[in-house]
Amino acid sequence: MKYLPLVLGALFRKKWRTFLALLSLMLAFLLLGLGQAVNSLVEGGAEFLGVDRLITQARTSFTQPLPLRLLPRIEAVPGVKRVGWSQFFGGVYQDPRNFFPQFAVDPTRLYDTYPEWILDPDAKRDFVATRNGAIAGRLLAEKYGWKVGDTIPLNSIIWQKRDGGNAWEWKLVGIFDGRDEAWQKRTTIMYLNFAHFDESRVPGAAGLAGVFVVRLSDPQAVDEVAARIDAQFENSPDETKTQSEQEFQIGFLRQIGDIAFIINAILGAAFFSILILTGFIMNQSVRERVPEFGVLKCLGFTDRTVLGLVLGEALALCLLGALLGIALAFAVTALLPADYPARIDGRVLVIAAISAVTLAVVVGLPPAWRAMHLKIVDALAGR
Amino acid sequence: MSALIEIRGLTKVYERGAQRIEVLHGIDLDIPEGDFVALMGPSGSGKTTLLNLIGGLDTLTDGSLKIDGERIDALSGAALAAWRANTVGFIFQSYNLMPVLNAQRNVELPLLLADMSARERATRAQVALELVGLSDRASHKPNELSGGQQQRVAIARALVSDPRILICDEPTGDLDRKTADEILRMLQSLNRDHGKTIVMVTHDPKAAEYARRTVHLDKGTLVDEAVH
Ligand SMILES: Nc1ncnc2c1ncn2[C@@H]1O[C@H](COP(=O)(O)OP(=O)(O)OP(=O)(O)O)[C@@H](O)[C@H]1O
Ligand SMILES: [Mg+2]
Numbered sequence: 001m002k003y004l005p006l007v008l009g010a011l012f013r014k015k016w017r018t019f020l021a022l023l024s025l026m027l028a029f030l031l032l033g034l035g036q037a038v039n040s041l042v043e044g045g046a047e048f049l050g051v052d053r054l055i056t057q058a059r060t061s062f063t064q065p066l067p068l069r070l071l072p073r074i075e076a077v078p079g080v081k082r083v084g085w086s087q088f089f090g091g092v093y094q095d096p097r098n099f100f101p102q103f104a105v106d107p108t109r110l111y112d113t114y115p116e117w118i119l120d121p122d123a124k125r126d127f128v129a130t131r132n133g134a135i136a137g138r139l140l141a142e143k144y145g146w147k148v149g150d151t152i153p154l155n156s157i158i159w160q161k162r163d164g165g166n167a168w169e170w171k172l173v174g175i176f177d178g179r180d181e182a183w184q185k186r187t188t189i190m191y192l193n194f195a196h197f198d199e200s201r202v203p204g205a206a207g208l209a210g211v212f213v214v215r216l217s218d219p220q221a222v223d224e225v226a227a228r229i230d231a232q233f234e235n236s237p238d239e240t241k242t243q244s245e246q247e248f249q250i251g252f253l254r255q256i257g258d259i260a261f262i263i264n265a266i267l268g269a270a271f272f273s274i275l276i277l278t279g280f281i282m283n284q285s286v287r288e289r290v291p292e293f294g295v296l297k298c299l300g301f302t303d304r305t306v307l308g309l310v311l312g313e314a315l316a317l318c319l320l321g322a323l324l325g326i327a328l329a330f331a332v333t334a335l336l337p338a339d340y341p342a343r344i345d346g347r348v349l350v351i352a353a354i355s356a357v358t359l360a361v362v363v364g365l366p367p368a369w370r371a372m373h374l375k376i377v378d379a380l381a382g383r
Numbered sequence: 384m385s386a387l388i389e390i391r392g393l394t395k396v397y398e399r400g401a402q403r404i405e406v407l408h409g410i411d412l413d414i415p416e417g418d419f420v421a422l423m424g425p426s427g428s429g430k431t432t433l434l435n436l437i438g439g440l441d442t443l444t445d446g447s448l449k450i451d452g453e454r455i456d457a458l459s460g461a462a463l464a465a466w467r468a469n470t471v472g473f474i475f476q477s478y479n480l481m482p483v484l485n486a487q488r489n490v491e492l493p494l495l496l497a498d499m500s501a502r503e504r505a506t507r508a509q510v511a512l513e514l515v516g517l518s519d520r521a522s523h524k525p526n527e528l529s530g531g532q533q534q535r536v537a538i539a540r541a542l543v544s545d546p547r548i549l550i551c552d553e554p555t556g557d558l559d560r561k562t563a564d565e566i567l568r569m570l571q572s573l574n575r576d577h578g579k580t581i582v583m584v585t586h587d588p589k590a591a592e593y594a595r596r597t598v599h600l601d602k603g604t605l606v607d608e609a610v611h
Contacts (some may be wrong), residue, residue, distance in 0.1 A: 002495050002504075009483030144566025295479045298440060299493045299540075302461045376440045380475070 001306075007312045010289070019315070021281045024317040025321020026328065028270040029352055036348040052219040053113065054226055055248040056212040059239040060249070063088075065208040066238055073232050074212055078197070079225040082218040084109035087210030089192055091168065093144065096355020099138060102154065102190040104197040104210070107133075113215045117184045123174025131196040135169035137187025138177045146172055152190075160202050166202075214242070216294030271359070279363045282314055286367035293371045295381025309373040314364025315357065322356035385452065386413035387547070388437060392446035395432055395603075406432050408603045409446065419574040419581045421591035428544035430584040431552055433600065437582060438550040439467050445594055450548070469498050472541025476553040478533040480525040486512060486536045487521040493544045511539035515569065531562035538569060542579075547575065551583040553592055565611070567593040 012018050056074065058064035065087060075083050089102040107127040110117075119127070119135060127133045136146055146152065150172045170192055178184035196205055214224055226242040233240045286293075293306055301309075326348065333344050356357050395407040406429045421521055422430050435441045436448060437487050439455050448456045450470065458466055473479075480489045490508040494496055499507075512518045515535040550573060551570065555563035571593045573579045583594060591597045596610040 005484065005488055006481070006492075009481070009488075013483050158424065291479065295481070296492075298438075298467065298473050298498050299465065300464045302464045303512075304461075305496075306460060377435050380440075380479070 003309060003312065005301055007309060007316055010285070010309075011313050011316055013289075014285070015280075016265060017281055021278050021317060022321050022324065024274055024277055026269075026325040027320060028274045029322045029325025030328045030332070031267055031270050031325075032352055032355065033326050033348055034332065035041070035267055036351065037329070037333050038263060046267075052216045053245045054214040054216065054222065054229070054242050055245055056214060056229055056240050056242040057248070059230075059241045060080065062211060065210045066212065066240065068207045069234065070212070070238060071209070074214060074229055075233065076184065077225060078230045079217055079221045079228070080214055082109065082112040082215040083169050084213040085194070085209035085211065086213055086216075087194065087197070087208065088158070089156055089197070090158035090209040091155070091156045093152065093154055098144075100188055100190065102134075102192055104192045104194040106194050107191075109213075113213045116179045117176045117280070119174050119176040123176075124320075126173040127193065130171055130173050130268055131193060132169065132171050133173040133193045133196075134190055135174040135176050136190045138151060138175055138184070139187045140190060141175045143188075144270040148172055148174060148176075159197075159205065161200050162202055167296070184236035248343065262333075275363060276315075276360065278317065279366070282310075282317075282363050283367045285313075286310060287372050290371075290379050291382050293374050294376050294381075297374070297376045303372045306374075307368045310371045311360070311364045314368070315360040318356040318360040318363070320354045321351075326352050339372060384547065387451055388412070388414035388419075388582075389449040390446070391449075393433075393436065393443055393448060394445035395429070395441075396444040397438065406603050407436075410603075410605055412598065412605065414582065416578065416580055417574070417578050418596070419513050419571070419594045420583070420599040421594035422582060422584045422600060423586070423588075423591055424606075426586075428600045431499070434550055434552055434582060434584050437548075438473060439463050444511070455472040465496075468493060468544065470546050470548055472544070472546040472549045473534055474534070474537050474541050474549060474551040474554045477554040478530070478537045480533055480536055480540075482525050485522050485524050486517060486528070486539075487534045489536055490539045490543050492540060497544065507543055508539070510534070511543040515539045528586075530548065530558055530561075531565060534558065534562075534566055535569070538566070540574075542573070542593055547580055549579050549583075551581065553584055555587065557584070563587070563590065566600045568573070 010294075055062075056066070059065050068085065071083060072087070074080065084106060087104040089104055091102050092099055098193050107124070111119075112125060123135065128134050133190065134152060136152075140146075152170045152172055152300075154170060156166045156168060163170065176187065176191075180188055214225070216222065222244050226244070229242045230240050296309075297303070297307060326344075328343055329348070390410055390412040392393050393407055393412075394405065397404045397406055406560065410433065422434065424430050425507075431591065432441070435442050437450075439458070442459075443456050446456075447454060449461070455463070455466065478479050484492070487505070487508050489595055490511050491504045494504040494507060509518060509521065515538050517532060517535050517539065520528060520532060520536075528536065549570070554558075554570070555611040558566065567590055570581055574593050574595075581594070583590070585591055592611060594611065597610060599606045
């Protein structure tokens, strides 16, 4: 601590240079913070899995909802046993951080297409009969302490109601579990009664089904049935893309993976250029001060103290830059609309601190080593 | 009584690649406690080299160097650094202050190495600045001070940890006559009134007159000596 004036003084000796280094460090750590926020958004993905199920989505993207009127033609395709549909609701519960997947579905078709879910018969009946009914997975209900009969308010980031608001209220009529361990782990989602959803949303959106979930009579016939469904709508305004549930999920994950890859690539590039720039600046700064290090050693500063001083400079620079960048990232995400589910959490502070310290050591060690090994008489003479 | 500084057969060789340059050839010199020695000689005769050796800044090639009975040439690394911090104060021709620190903090620098509270460091630095007549400039950075003032800050820094020996390499080399005389009077008073042992390299015969005696060095050998 007593060396702080010496360290800070050295750091701000050339103000424009330190400013430049701080600015670039700040931008790199801002990126780190924002990347972290986007990651948190991507983590809230949906999960589908099953061998005898197909997902029919719009050809362009699964985010493009298909109209409900395609239903009879899909049902008519040979090899199809039962068809349901699923519209992503995009609701937020109380706080933007409480982001879990909800899907608006037709209850009886859900039971038929997803026999993996276990729900007692009374609840099954109530879900069909209650127009604004909803059922929640066991893990989800436990997380928020929900009980059957509770009213669950959800703000949809996608769907507006007729009255123009996006605050929806759902009555919890049942809590479902998974058939086996794998499915029990997936009980973190919620299903909403499509009937109420469809009649309450803005009229322009009514009749949109989202994606169709197709249960097959013969699991071996996945590829043939998928091709037959897509052939039905070829050259129509509603061209489809039908995949097995696994493929659909892989596609979904791949998209997430792409985003993560891009973020990581940008972060990597940013940190690499920061490394070069800060390293150059530290080297330059130590080179200019060779006689000063000679004087310090002359006064009795040991080689190790000199090493520590230069490393301290690098550390102060990187930590300050990290602090500014992360503070800015928090400020930016705080400015996002309240219902936007991207948020920074405390984890980013740990990541940023580790990155800053690593950066400081990598960047500070070569010049610190050099300063440490300077011979006094040579350093005093500026050699 | 043995001398405070006792130099025997001191030889210094610089090796540059295959080249060996013998700069000092077997110097014998005794400097008693409380002495003020001016070291004179032509450029390149080895004055700075000898001074650096006495100050424990460089290692000698042959011979021995005892200060207060201790073989300084046997010390190295952290032990030598600690010895310097306790025993020697350095004053250079180009002042060598830290440009980013104000006068007060420059003077405090050597005290950072001691186990001392911030308040005590500040008090001691103020006393040292007062001694050199610069207490009103404590908050000035070196570039806000004249050459003479900077050299006085450097003297305060050299004195602050109360060393027995002051090592000065052309301390007035960059100063005008009047300012140089002020600095030299200050060194003389430190020698006479505070008992500091001073070794000072100078090219200026007038500066040498402030010392108690002058030692002449030529081509790495002591040639003659005069007591004032
Ligand atoms: N690090 C070094 N490597 C090689 N030779 C050196 C080194 N330092 C000094 N010398 C040589 O040693 C000789 C004495 O140098 P020194 O600096 O002691 O002279 P000086 O008497 O102080 O001269 P000046 O009056 O110009 O300051 C010179 O020839 C110089 O070139
Ligand atoms: Mg010299």
